[in-house]
Amino acid sequence: MNGGRAPRILCIAGSPRRRGNSERLLEACVEGVREAGGEPDVLVASEAGIQPCRGCNTCSRTGECVIADGMADVSRRIDAADAIIVASPVYFATVPAVLKVLYDRLQPYWARVHRLGYPRPVRRPGALLVVRGGGDPFGFRAAVDTTKSVFAVLGVDYAAELRVEGPDAAGDILGYPTELVRATEIGTVIGEAARSRGSSE
């Protein structure tokens, strides 16, 4: 599918806090993507200029969203990706609003398949890096399940995951060297999976 070019790995930074814990994990992951010969495309959700889904369901009739904003660029980058990696903190048990807004705007991808009979998307690998401060009983589950739901709609296989509990202040993640190394390994794994996907198609 990628015709001999470097596989493009869309790396979505899901926190509203720039260079916080999840984004630093993503940076470590991007190193791994590069080591595997992948071409990272880093997308910062909070800077993508995306309005919330209005629930108008026009996409169920047309396959397209009525809102003209930054989502057009995000969709192009999703469509061009050979793999997708999301890095997110946990906010009130799930992903932060800036990432959830992006997720909700993926409804046209669901509508095309489930309302309009388009073929299902070609499979590609993906991963989630998720950080939480901890101290509450709700864990990672909602953030993980929400992302799995999005990956299912995009045809992304949930191939790897890293959960880190404890980092809270920006930069706390630097005290978790093992997890940073694991993030780099995940980048390598996903980069290689995207490459072999390209050569097998």
Ligand SMILES: Cc1cc2nc3c(=O)[nH]c(=O)nc-3n(C[C@H](O)[C@H](O)[C@H](O)COP(=O)(O)O)c2cc1C
């Ligand atoms: C609005 C808000 C809600 C949060 N909710 C939770 C939560 O439900 N559970 C949790 O463990 N940590 C929660 N946290 C802590 C963050 O997960 C933690 O600070 C994390 O390291 C932030 O990652 P970031 O630097 O990538 O933004 C919350 C933080 C904020 C600002």
